[in-house]
Amino acid sequence: MMDILVVLENKSGSIHRMSLEAISGAQQIGEECGLSVGILALGENASALAADASQYSVEEVLYLENENLNSYTADGYSAAVAQVISAENPHYVFFGHTYQIRDYVPRISAKLKRPFLNDVVSYTVDGGKPTFYKQSFNSKLVSELQTSGDGPVLVSFQSAAYSSENIQNGSASTRSVNVDLDASVIKTTPEEPFQKEAGGVDLSKADLIVSIGRGIGKEENIPLVQELAKVIGAELASSRPVVDSGWLPSHHQVGSSGQTVAPKLYLALGISGAIQHVVGMKGSKNIVVINKDPDAPLFEIADYGVVGDILEIIPKLTEALNG
Amino acid sequence: MKICVLVKQIPGSEATFNVTPDGRWIQESGLPFEMNESDIYALEEALQIREKMGEGEVFVVTLGPDRCQKTIREALAKGADRAIHIKEEAPFCTDPLTIASVFTQVIREENPELVLSGLQSDDLGFGQTGVLIGEMLGMTTATLVVATEIQDEDIRVKRELEAGWFQWQTMKLPASLAIQSGLNTPRYPSLRGIMTARKKEIKDVSFNDLRNVDFLQSFKKLSIQHAEKHTEMIEGSVDEIVSKLVNVFKNEIRIN
Numbered sequence: 160m161m162d163i164l165v166v167l168e169n170k171s172g173s174i175h176r177m178s179l180e181a182i183s184g185a186q187q188i189g190e191e192c193g194l195s196v197g198i199l200a201l202g203e204n205a206s207a208l209a210a211d212a213s214q215y216s217v218e219e220v221l222y223l224e225n226e227n228l229n230s231y232t233a234d235g236y237s238a239a240v241a242q243v244i245s246a247e248n249p250h251y252v253f254f255g256h257t258y259q260i261r262d263y264v265p266r267i268s269a270k271l272k273r274p275f276l277n278d279v280v281s282y283t284v285d286g287g288k289p290t291f292y293k294q295s296f297n298s299k300l301v302s303e304l305q306t307s308g309d310g311p312v313l314v315s316f317q318s319a320a321y322s323s324e325n326i327q328n329g330s331a332s333t334r335s336v337n338v339d340l341d342a343s344v345i346k347t348t349p350e351e352p353f354q355k356e357a358g359g360v361d362l363s364k365a366d367l368i369v370s371i372g373r374g375i376g377k378e379e380n381i382p383l384v385q386e387l388a389k390v391i392g393a394e395l396a397s398s399r400p401v402v403d404s405g406w407l408p409s410h411h412q413v414g415s416s417g418q419t420v421a422p423k424l425y426l427a428l429g430i431s432g433a434i435q436h437v438v439g440m441k442g443s444k445n446i447v448v449i450n451k452d453p454d455a456p457l458f459e460i461a462d463y464g465v466v467g468d469i470l471e472i473i474p475k476l477t478e479a480l481n482g
Numbered sequence: 483m484k485i486c487v488l489v490k491q492i493p494g495s496e497a498t499f500n501v502t503p504d505g506r507w508i509q510e511s512g513l514p515f516e517m518n519e520s521d522i523y524a525l526e527e528a529l530q531i532r533e534k535m536g537e538g539e540v541f542v543v544t545l546g547p548d549r550c551q552k553t554i555r556e557a558l559a560k561g562a563d564r565a566i567h568i569k570e571e572a573p574f575c576t577d578p579l580t581i582a583s584v585f586t587q588v589i590r591e592e593n594p595e596l597v598l599s600g601l602q603s604d605d606l607g608f609g610q611t612g613v614l615i616g617e618m619l620g621m622t623t624a625t626l627v628v629a630t631e632i633q634d635e636d637i638r639v640k641r642e643l644e645a646g647w648f649q650w651q652t653m654k655l656p657a658s659l660a661i662q663s664g665l666n667t668p669r670y671p672s673l674r675g676i677m678t679a680r681k682k683e684i685k686d687v688s689f690n691d692l693r694n695v696d697f698l699q700s701f702k703k704l705s706i707q708h709a710e711k712h713t714e715m716i717e718g719s720v721d722e723i724v725s726k727l728v729n730v731f732k733n734e735i736r737i738n
């Protein structure tokens with residue numbers, strides 16, 4: 160029996176980075192609260208994934224192989240994981256907050272009528288019990304979450320809430336588990352995943368990046384920043400709304416659904432700092448933020464900050480750097 | 483095809499938030515409110531499906547207080563046929579399962595073939611409502627949807643995966659889809675749309691009357707995010723700011 164069950168995501172045959180972070184978080188919380196930790200791998204080659212996971216310091220690693228789980232579907236995965244949770248009855252079920260988790264874990268929550276605390280960034284311990292926190296209101300506030308009722312609580316962790324470098328090694332036994340999953344449950348037929356042909360620049364290699372957000376206001380203002388980027392020899396990047404609006408092609412986008420960058424300079428102009436943007440640029444050496452809103456959450460990770468209007472500052476900055 | 487769109491009103495991203503004395507909500511007075519971003523795309527997708535099929539009905543369902551009227555009218559002005567307003571007063575519910583079960587009761591009566599929602603609201607950020615409703619109503623579900631194609635009994639959708647990957651999947655109808663931003667170009671309401679919206683039906687129902695489950699999750703306390711790093715703030719007139727920035731770039735960060 161285990162108190163915390165960590166459900167792994169299979170990322171092309173290996174354990175998803177964010178599942179490793181969830182294991183690390185589970186070990187830490189488990190130690191502080193005196194809770195034992197187990198792991199579940201499912202899908203095609205789950206036994207190989209379980210063998211990989213058995214090198215970590217946990218009670219037990221479960222694996223679930225079933226022909227109806229070979230390709231991911233929300234129908235199949237939610238039904239299967241809900242059954243495993245019911246059978247094992249842990250206090251907590253942990254996940255990394257990946258796109259796949261967004262897609263099927265709410266369905267487990269509805270099936271089991273148990274809460275799903277998603278996108279958790281931190282926890283505190285009181286009386287041997289963890290309390291979880293998530294960001295809310297455009298990443299400007301943190302909310303302390305409260306749950307009630309008996310039975311498992313589902314929790315997913317935001318990227319980098321825990322470091323996979325802190326994961327503790329050990330040796331765990333593995334156990335095969337089964338579920339009753341009829342093919343008729345699966346009403347979705349997935350096709351092969353594909354990658355959009357890589358266009359333009361590989362921003363991950365850029366040394367200097369000038370990045371714009373919705374604060375640039377309109378498409379006609381884009382040349383202003385192109386000019387600035389040219390003068391400093393920087394690549395141009397952006398937040399998602401700039402791409403969604405068609406002002407720049409999608410290969411400029413930084414964030415969870417765009418590129419991950421770590422330049423020497425990340426100059427962020429009119430970007431608020433939503434978590435999905437921050438995960439893509441947090442590793443930059445020097446983050447300079449210009450935003451007219453002094454409460455913009457991106458200031459929290461800035462090395463240098465300016466509260467001001469980018470439309471006034473950009474042309475003058477270009478001119479000064481050109482001189 | 484009958485299409486239901488969930489539309490929410492949220493505070494704008496530039497708003498300054500102050501927490502209420504009990505710590506459970508934000509002080510709303512003076513805040514700008516707007517339609518949640520991904521909901522704008524979900525509504526547009528519904529309108530385009532109706533137009534492509536040349537028939538059908540698009541109705542919106544909104545949960546929230548009286549102020550949401552403005553957002554509902556905006557959706558009607560863009561072309562939704564009618565609306566259902568589930569009225570709720572503060573303190574607002576912050577339990578995704580309760581919210582979904584209330585929506586489910588309203589939607590079940592309407593029996594739509596498609597439920598579209600934005601993939602998450604930028605205030606509470608649960609990103610669960612559309613999926614929960616789909617499960618509760620026995621529909622197929624998909625999130626991060628960036629394209630849709632209706633095919634007889636099925637719908638084929640393109641989903642965004644991580645790091646630039648995508649995947650198509652074909653799902654049985656009825657389906658509940660959580661829409662990612664950027665998949666279409668949302669329209670603005672026309673003058674005619676604004677005029678006709680005034681005559682369209684908004685049916686009011688009460689959240690408390692429909693609520694039939696206990697809260698399993700809630701926001702206990704909200705607080706302001708704290709800075710992770712020491713930030714050197716650069717201040718002054720625009721010219722002073724510019725010359726200080728140039729100094730930082732050249733002498734601190736050494737960009738060349």
Ligand SMILES: Cc1cc2nc3c(=O)[nH]c(=O)nc-3n(C[C@H](O)[C@H](O)[C@H](O)COP(=O)(O)OP(=O)(O)OC[C@H]3O[C@@H](n4cnc5c(N)ncnc54)[C@H](O)[C@@H]3O)c2cc1C
Nearest residue numbers: 372373374398399414415416417429430431435451452469
């Ligand atoms: C699953 C998922 C994946 C996502 N993936 C990504 C991703 O990969 N990348 C990404 O960026 N987002 C992503 N998002 C969207 C993300 O949640 C935010 O909506 C987005 O990052 C906001 O972009 P923004 O900061 O440009 O816009 P806003 O949040 O609207 O901020 C605009 C900012 O500009 C400032 N501003 C306005 N005018 C001026 C001016 N004249 N001068 C100075 N400042 C000004 C405002 O104060 C504000 O802070 C994703 C969301 C989800 C749910």
